[in-house]
Amino acid sequence: MRFVMYKYGERDYRLGLLRSDETIVDVNYAYEKILAEKEVPSYIQMAAAYAPSDTVSFLEGGERCMKAAREIASMEFSLNSVSVDGKPLVFRRSDVKLGSPVVNPGKIICLSHNYYDFCEETGNPVPPEPRIFSKFSNAICGCDDPIIYPKMTKCLGYEVELAIIIGKKARYVPVEKAFEYVAGYTLFNDVSASDLTTMDKQVCRGKTFDNFAPCGPSLVTKDEVPDPGSLDVKLFVNGVELQSSNTKNLIYDVPKLVSFLSECFTLEPGDIIATGTPGGLAKDRTPNTYMKVGDICTLKIDILGELTNTITAETV
Template sequence: MKLVQFYDRQDEARKLQVGVLKGEDEVVALNVKGTMRDAIEAGDVEALAQGAAYRLSDVKLLSPLTDPEKIVCIGLNYHDHVIESNMQVPKVPVLFPKYNNCLTGHEDEVAIPVEVTQCDYEAELAVVIGKTAKRVPLESAMDYVFGYTVLNDVSARDIQLNEPQWTRGKAIDGFAPTGPWIVTADEIADPGKLGISLKLNGATMQDSNTKELIFDVPYLVSFLSNTMTLRPGDIISTGTPPGVGMGKKPQVWLKPGDVVEATVEGIGTLRNTFVSERIR
């Protein structure tokens, strides 16, 4: 099942709705009071009553989650990416946060702040938590996964790598495009065997597989739950494979007009255009 947040393009109020994608061109609204997080927390999303149907072209897709309690990102989690970053293989997961201000949706524009000259892309598999998780054993960790989506961990390298911690260079407004939808866990047989890639203006920049993860999905869920309670709708973004702009020779930085397409096998393609920040 593919779940979306959207609004009807004919609705001047742009009321947020939760829906399910039927086939490739129909979105059916679900009877949800609130957001996707509320639907996940309520339990059986599949049993929710269905309402109005829309053509996909008649709706604006939003980030499939707009109000998670936590967005936990994992750094340096692909072996080859550690090498291209000139770092040591971590002994425990490297963590940093993003926040709700970072979230934006499929086909949305991402503004590059005037302070940023080294804007980079990072295609990632993102895990959506389905139920409250605290001290979850490794063997049952997957029971707490609701589904998966695609996240582009956009990064301002000139800020990130010149300060003692990464948050200010990672948690910039709009720097976590997410979507286009959530694919429920029952449709992904093994999140550790998914192709992951990214194109910049049509040219392939990243091309790998989640089998190269240093810390896999069950480990991350269990590890994080030992010290922080994971809640329904929380996002764990599992890290990016090699091929980021920082690692290219010469380095490649995003500029206004660039189109970035991040793809994870079995989920879909998240597309965004980068623009200059408009200062009022």
């Protein structure tokens, strides 16, 4: 299954199920309707518990929520379907705005130096253990949002990454059980102000400007990604391929990362782990290929789809 956080008109973002025909079913409204038609008492409260309207609450519900989602996916709701109280229930992709699959993650954990080809290209040694840093939640945005070019930088870089979305609370998880704690995967662009990270000699400022973590378009559940260690990852700016690799080149793969990070701190449902980027960064090319206002940046990862954002000038 593929879950999105969508916005229709003036509504807040709500959890939707993205279908193969590119229509989106509101998870909570759909389950309310299913329960009401079964004449289940307190169907509104039941739907809120089994089919919440936000990703984190849904993931916290575990298997009971996944079971409800599978039932929703089996139903043939049409574009004319409405909720119990008459609200639209199904939407065309073109009629809604998509946010990040998790619009307000508790943690955004990022990896550096985690591709063999990146280390080889840049002359960096392979790290003896994962190297991590974090981004703040203000950096999160979706595929329908722009990447904002801050006034403070002149070197706006891109980084295509496979992201893990945690499905349940994890602490001291052994590698062999790590996938049990993964909800699914999405695309992640670790946008960077490279001149600032170089000047600061650390990455916090240069990595956490508003909209510096485009994520999406959907949370693809782990059952649809049988081997996250064999996915092609690519990045294009204005149609020109600038990054190309495969997750088989990850130094620390998905289970190793989940296990390692769970030893560092508690992982919670909805936490995002960006697994690092391959070679081909703007700052490492001659000439440099930094993004400019008006550029279109597209990420592609097998199975997960595409994440595209346009670069716009900061107007504040």
